[in-house]
Amino acid sequence: MPEQLADTVDPANWTCPAPLRDQPVVVMGHGGGGALSAELMEQVFVPAYGNATLAGLADSAVLELGGARLAFSTDSYVVRPLFFPGGSLGDLAVNGTVNDLAMSGARPAYLSAAFVLEEGVELTVVGRIARAMGAAAEIAGVTIATGDTKVVESGHGDGVYVTTAGVGLVPDGVDIRPQRARPGDAVIVSGPIGLHGVAIMSVREGLEFGVEVASDTAPLADLVAAMLAVTPDIHVLRDPTRGGLAASLNEIARASGTGVRLQERAVPVPDAVANACGFLGLDPLYVANEGRLVAFVSPSAADEVLAAMRAHPQGAGATLIGECVADHPGMVVVATGLGGTRVVDLPLGEQLPRIC
Amino acid sequence: MPEQLADTVDPANWTCPAPLRDQPVVVMGHGGGGALSAELMEQVFVPAYGNATLAGLADSAVLELGGARLAFSTDSYVVRPLFFPGGSLGDLAVNGTVNDLAMSGARPAYLSAAFVLEEGVELTVVGRIARAMGAAAEIAGVTIATGDTKVVESGHGDGVYVTTAGVGLVPDGVDIRPQRARPGDAVIVSGPIGLHGVAIMSVREGLEFGVEVASDTAPLADLVAAMLAVTPDIHVLRDPTRGGLAASLNEIARASGTGVRLQERAVPVPDAVANACGFLGLDPLYVANEGRLVAFVSPSAADEVLAAMRAHPQGAGATLIGECVADHPGMVVVATGLGGTRVVDLPLGEQLPRIC
Structure with missing residues (x-):
């Protein structure tokens, strides 16, 4: 069960809980979707955000908003290399979030796309990723409705990182989790x-x-x-x-x-x-x-x-x-x-x- | 006006359009929110995604879904340093997306939070950012409902990047753009x-x-x-x-x-x-x-x-x-x-x- 966010916890004074202290820095495995990712989620993020929705551990959250039952999900894409047989980071960024929504039984509808670009990457590379995203969105029947672009200095990125989020509609009577x-x-x-x-x-x-x-x-x-x-x-x-x-x-x-x-x-x-x-x-x-x-x-x-x-x-x-x-x-x-x-x-x- | 996505455009063969060819790589200014950002949006992203919603250029997109009128927005946060007088990257990541939704007149409801962590960053730093996000979300009255974590090798990030997306409800009769x-x-x-x-x-x-x-x-x-x-x-x-x-x-x-x-x-x-x-x-x-x-x-x-x-x-x-x-x-x-x-x-x- 998630710890409730205590009013007395000052973010500036937070320190690692005991289970993480043996390994007090981020390692590659914290992004691997396995036991280390789960530990980070359970020990750091769920207590910090103080809510139970996140703790459901589904690929997407199912929410009520304005009378509609929505699925909502996000993923960052940092795949290396950017282009590979069968696709690119752009394809993953669309299909991955579409699929996370679908895993709640939702019909995906709209995506957001936020780019973190590394200074010096060729614009043609950015354009090809964006084109791949547009083509994948068309195939999946979703609209990329909003976005953002940030640039970081050379040596603080790896060409292109993309974070997509998505919303979709969960049909009545569907309860998949x-x-x-x-x-x-x-x-x-x-x-x-x-x-x-x-x-x-x-x-x-x-x-x-x-x-x-x-x-x-x-x-x-x-x-x-x-x-x-x-x-x-x-x-x-x-x-x-x-x-x-x-x-x-x-x-x-x-x-x-x-x-x-x-x-x-x-x-x-x-x-x-x-x-x-x-x-x-x-x-x-x-x-x-x-x-x-x-x-x-x-x-x-x-x-x-x-x-x-x-x-x-x-x-x-x-x-x-x-x-x-x-x-x-x-x-x-x-x-x-x-x-x-x-x-x-x-x-x-x-x-x-x-x-x- | 956005160019419609032509079925014949192969993402792999896309090259920079003429207005960008004099400066064929990404420079810091492409992330600055000024004329270079606008050029990247108009020349690369809008044509690639082939839809008009994005071209509205508002801080958030306003969409119809399941009978509800939703605002939807995203931003990546790469501020340096991570902590500064008055706040942290975590505060910006919540307040920034809350504010983008509010600029459509929406009542923000749910946020997603995707982290790109650099290998070697202290978990205590990650925890403090997450705690700041939880505290900011509580003040803003929004729920962080879903998230993701990726890790990149040292030298390909800068400690912590966070991308938030958000959804909110636009009241009837409100049309702010x-x-x-x-x-x-x-x-x-x-x-x-x-x-x-x-x-x-x-x-x-x-x-x-x-x-x-x-x-x-x-x-x-x-x-x-x-x-x-x-x-x-x-x-x-x-x-x-x-x-x-x-x-x-x-x-x-x-x-x-x-x-x-x-x-x-x-x-x-x-x-x-x-x-x-x-x-x-x-x-x-x-x-x-x-x-x-x-x-x-x-x-x-x-x-x-x-x-x-x-x-x-x-x-x-x-x-x-x-x-x-x-x-x-x-x-x-x-x-x-x-x-x-x-x-x-x-x-x-x-x-x-x-x-x-």
């Missing part, structure tokens, strides 16, 4: 995993894995609408970005007090991703995606939802990968091909910094 | 100008000007509500941040096709600001404010609005400083104390980079 997972739910992933992370890795490290792997960056709101058209019994949606499927499933298990059991052989891992992960010693479950979702769905509705997903271009590879269980609450386990099980823990940070 | 200025309008400023800019300058340059000057950072939505309670005849509101009163008045004059005529002796410039500006060769009209607004009001309502402002803590120093005129459309002139006039042009950039 991590707390709603329940034992028996079917766990479905919308397509092959790990493509974004491997695409970034390949260009950053100059590695090739036989075939060029392109990022899966894509908007998912239309897929979500198609799923909701067949049933309201969708309990949880999450786009497994930083920290991959492992981080998303752990967050859902912890928020809902349930367990998750995956069938390892069912998880769709493309050959190129498997090869790259084998070569680099990575687990595909921890690799970032930018155009996939994982859904927790009533078992009675699972077949219908799967069929609706497979009929949609963004869900053509939709697959049942496991189920939500009452055993081992807060924990994710994988049944391996050899008949054993292994625990898939929340990662500490992100194995590949600045993936989005 | 730069295009609505009309000849005859009274031009009112809510209090003494230049305090934020001089406060930042004094700590950054290690200068003292007799008395310590504190930033004026403050939320203005409650003042705006008090003004709207006496009359709906408020045509334009603007908070003169980057580029100061000069930039705000020029933007309003250009957007509305009117002229603005100020009485130099009427503009409230505190002695400490006048001294600092004299010492540094600056014009107070160009110095940034973070807790002031300028209002264009029907002449018939001006006395009532002034009285309502003066009765409010944030408007105690409200002053009539000039009027909107039909002469010299798009231009701001000042009647000097000596009986002459001088033109106050849109600044090229910001005289003090990273002021907010």
Whole structure:
């Protein structure tokens, strides 16, 4: 539970709470979407802001305003390099926020776009990012309605950082959030995993894995609408970005007090991703995606939802990968091909910094 | 008019349009809120996003969503140093976005907060910024509902950058935007100008000007509500941040096709600001404010609005400083104390980079 903001706390005298004191400076892992990010959120931001909405830990907040039920979300994008196979920072900045809104079941409507530019970056680079954002917004059916630009001196940025925020409308009767997972739910992933992370890795490290792997960056709101058209019994949606499927499933298990059991052989891992992960010693479950979702769905509705997903271009590879269980609450386990099980823990940070 | 996004424009092949080719890289002035910022907006962002909302050039966009009339705005905050007399980056990040919403007449409701942290910054610094944001949000009556944290390597940031976005509700019948200025309008400023800019300058340059000057950072939505309670005849509101009163008045004059005529002796410039500006060769009209607004009001309502402002803590120093005129459309002139006039042009950039 969030601590209430005490009137007596003077911001100027705040010091690190005990759990953070062993590591009193920011490390790369604090931005990785894993255990260090969660600690920063729970120990620093939630107590500082003194409200419970933030503590809901969903990809977007659902709010009432003027009689409308809105989803509201934000993300900063610092991916390196700015352009990569399958997309650019601009595509991520639009699709990422569109997807965070969609994970509440919302129809995304408007985005804001704030740039922090580094002095000396070519205007052509800025223009290409902006054009990519405009094109992605058009495909996702959203309007970039407001923005801002700041410039920092050379050596205090990295070309272009973009922060988008978005608002969307949550349809009546839709209530999708991590707390709603329940034992028996079917766990479905919308397509092959790990493509974004491997695409970034390949260009950053100059590695090739036989075939060029392109990022899966894509908007998912239309897929979500198609799923909701067949049933309201969708309990949880999450786009497994930083920290991959492992981080998303752990967050859902912890928020809902349930367990998750995956069938390892069912998880769709493309050959190129498997090869790259084998070569680099990575687990595909921890690799970032930018155009996939994982859904927790009533078992009675699972077949219908799967069929609706497979009929949609963004869900053509939709697959049942496991189920939500009452055993081992807060924990994710994988049944391996050899008949054993292994625990898939929340990662500490992100194995590949600045993936989005 | 914004160019429509042509389907045939491939983002990857975009190059700088002719007006930008002489200066093909980003310079500090592109973030200064002056002519270079406007050029970047008009030549790069508006054509890239292909929509007209953005081209309205208001501090916040006003949108219809689910039957509600919403204001939506964003700003990134990169002020240096992070802490200064009167406030911190955290205060600006909340008050700045609250004020952008208020400049559409909206009641701000929810904010998002996205951090870009530099590896190695002390967590205590992050915590103090977050605490300042929580305290400022409580004072402004808004909820920080959603957020994000990214970390970049040392040498690619500057401790803490924060991007806030906000949504608020625009009351029925309220229509406040730069295009609505009309000849005859009274031009009112809510209090003494230049305090934020001089406060930042004094700590950054290690200068003292007799008395310590504190930033004026403050939320203005409650003042705006008090003004709207006496009359709906408020045509334009603007908070003169980057580029100061000069930039705000020029933007309003250009957007509305009117002229603005100020009485130099009427503009409230505190002695400490006048001294600092004299010492540094600056014009107070160009110095940034973070807790002031300028209002264009029907002449018939001006006395009532002034009285309502003066009765409010944030408007105690409200002053009539000039009027909107039909002469010299798009231009701001000042009647000097000596009986002459001088033109106050849109600044090229910001005289003090990273002021907010």
